[in-house]
Amino acid sequence: AKEQGRNNCQLYTPEMNSKAFERLSLENDLRKGLEREELVLYYQPKVNVDDGQISCMEALVRWQHPTLGLVPPARFIPLAEETGLIVPLGEWVLRTACRQNREWQKAGYPPMQVAVNISPRQLQQGSLVEVVERALSDSGLAPRWLVLEVTESIMMDGTESTLATFRVLERMGIHIAIDDFGTGYSSLHYLKKFPIHALKIDRSFIRDITTNPDDEAITSAVITMSKGLNLKVVAEGVETVEQLEVLRALQCTHMQGHLFSRPAPAEQFAPVFGRAAGA
Ligand code: C2E
Ligand code: CA
Numbered sequence: 294a295k296e297q298g299r300n301n302c303q304l305y306t307p308e309m310n311s312k313a314f315e316r317l318s319l320e321n322d323l324r325k326g327l328e329r330e331e332l333v334l335y336y337q338p339k340v341n342v343d344d345g346q347i348s349c350m351e352a353l354v355r356w357q358h359p360t361l362g363l364v365p366p367a368r369f370i371p372l373a374e375e376t377g378l379i380v381p382l383g384e385w386v387l388r389t390a391c392r393q394n395r396e397w398q399k400a401g402y403p404p405m406q407v408a409v410n411i412s413p414r415q416l417q418q419g420s421l422v423e424v425v426e427r428a429l430s431d432s433g434l435a436p437r438w439l440v441l442e443v444t445e446s447i448m449m450d451g452t453e454s455t456l457a458t459f460r461v462l463e464r465m466g467i468h469i470a471i472d473d474f475g476t477g478y479s480s481l482h483y484l485k486k487f488p489i490h491a492l493k494i495d496r497s498f499i500r501d502i503t504t505n506p507d508d509e510a511i512t513s514a515v516i517t518m519s520k521g522l523n524l525k526v527v528a529e530g531v532e533t534v535e536q537l538e539v540l541r542a543l544q545c546t547h548m549q550g551h552l553f554s555r556p557a558p559a560e561q562f563a564p565v566f567g568r569a570a571g572a
């Protein structure tokens with residue numbers, strides 16, 4: 294017990310205090326950053342390797358912090374989820390991504406979908422359908438050009454209300470993709486129950502796919518199952534030509550990863566699209 298008591302005192306070390314303060318100041322900064330439009334969207338293409346076309350652009354948020362520089366989402370999305378800031382942040386992402394895709398369409402680029410990552414909190418909060426409707430109507434983007442990426446956990450904890458929301462979104466014509474497939478508590482039951490359009494095979498299965506037969510077997514099974522269920526399947530984190538070749542042999546046609554492009558600001562894609570549009 295004495296040992297325990299001593300350990301408890303450790304909670305109040307200056308180090309712990311500074312961590313708590315750092316967190317608090319980051320939270321305040323993020324709140325202000327959202328108001329000051331310090332967030333930026335980067336985009337990463339999903340490529341159809343059969344015809345070389347970009348079928349979709351995934352929006353990935355970054356924070357252009359005044360002193361810390363470009364902050365990756367891993368550093369602030371968890372905090373935003375805990376504090377509830379993810380709701381206004383997620384709305385900003387949706388609105389900005391829809392507007393950007395509409396801009397690309399207006400510029401005459403070949404039409405493609407835009408994908409937005411959705412946190413469980415945004416679904417639980419209840420107004421996701423309204424937020425999506427407003428983002429679409431304000432931007433003028435047709436629903437079929439929007440994909441919402443959710444993780445398996447969303448189907449686990451939300452159940453009936455989540456299912457109801459998904460059904461409304463599906464009826465609106467919006468597509469839903471399961472992100473990081475195979476890393477959560479995947480239940481095949483959910484694939485049957487929820488109106489899903491696509492599965493994204495997590496990067497952890499792709500990383501060693503050329504050397505690890507287990508990864509290849511799992512990926513192959515997911516691809517076959519997806520085809521049987523009429524789901525689009527996307528391999529994430531494709532970095533090498535060797536991985537591309539293995540995936541192609543497994544009949545995977547949609548891929549995303551550094552091999553094709555790292556996430557980049559919207560402007561950087563103009564030359565690529567311009568060429569495709571014949572400009
Ligand atoms: P995610 O949705 O699974 O996104 C894929 C992540 O893998 C991105 O990291 C991307 O930059 C990275 N990536 C893509 N291709 C490759 C590759 O070939 N190799 C490697 N090593 N990495 C690759 P990023 O942009 O740092 O995003 C991390 C996570 O943050 C995302 O994972 C997503 O869960 C979350 N996130 C990003 N933007 C948003 C957002 O707007 N809202 C929400 N709720 N979450 C977001
Ligand atoms: Ca994603």
Ligand code: CA
Nearest residue numbers: 472473493529
């Ligand atoms: Ca993913």
Ligand code: CA
Nearest residue numbers: 444472473495
């Ligand atoms: Ca992820």
